[in-house]
Amino acid sequence: MSWQRWVRTVEIEPSLYAADFSRLGEQIETLLRAGARVFHFDVGDGHFVPPVTIGPIVLQWIAPAILDHDGVVDCHLMVDEPEKHFEAIREAGGSSVTFHYEAVADPQAVATKAREHGLAVGLAFNPETAVEDAAAAAADGFDLVLCMSIHPGYSGQEFMRDAIQRIRTLRQLLPPDVLIQVDGGVGPDNVRELYGSGASLLVAGTSIFGREDLPRAYRRLVSLLA
DSSP: GGGTTTOOOOEEEGGGSOOGGGHHHHHHHHHHHTTTTTEEEEEEEEESSSBOOHHHHHHHHHHHHOOOOOOEEEEEESSGGGGHHHEEEEEEEHEEEEEEEGOOOOOHHHHHHHHHTTOOOEEEEEEOOOOOHHHHSSSSSSSSEEEEETTTTTTTOOOOOHHHHHHHHHHHHEEEEEEEEEEESSSSTTHHHHHHHTTTEEEESSHHHHOOOOOHHHHHHHHOOO
């Protein structure tokens, strides 16, 4: 699996953690019709982050519709011992897994295990982690690096402005084929600047699912990147 064949220069990724779970399938179908192809699927274990969120049982029901549209289910594992979840994520239809730098002792070894399950792989890092440390850990064997622009765990937090400079620094440090993703507080006020700073995977939760008209909210973000 490779992110290079999935990304259309830049992607707005609807974050399903912010969706209305009583209408999850309907909202995914609506966004697929609007043109969304990459969906962000957050998994929290109640240990690495406080909330326990959705997992493979939910994923197995939503992945087929996304994959049938040549889409991608991008699974963000906010968990301790992420390698324990790779097999279940893959069997449930996940396309890619991103785990946290802070959660593992040897990121390269964990990335190798993800690839053994046929998964693309990313490395996330929290606002307190030095950009240089994350970049060094992800310089080889990773498809993407996720710069958190909030503290991981809860949707709807305010965007942390220093993420802009962190992304610029990250872009300078990483090989050109490693994509940069940003997650947290992404919306109309900052998508253009984030893209211009080097991020090409922009995870948007409340700025899409917090609006009544989901296609309009998604397309507005896309239009700001044109």
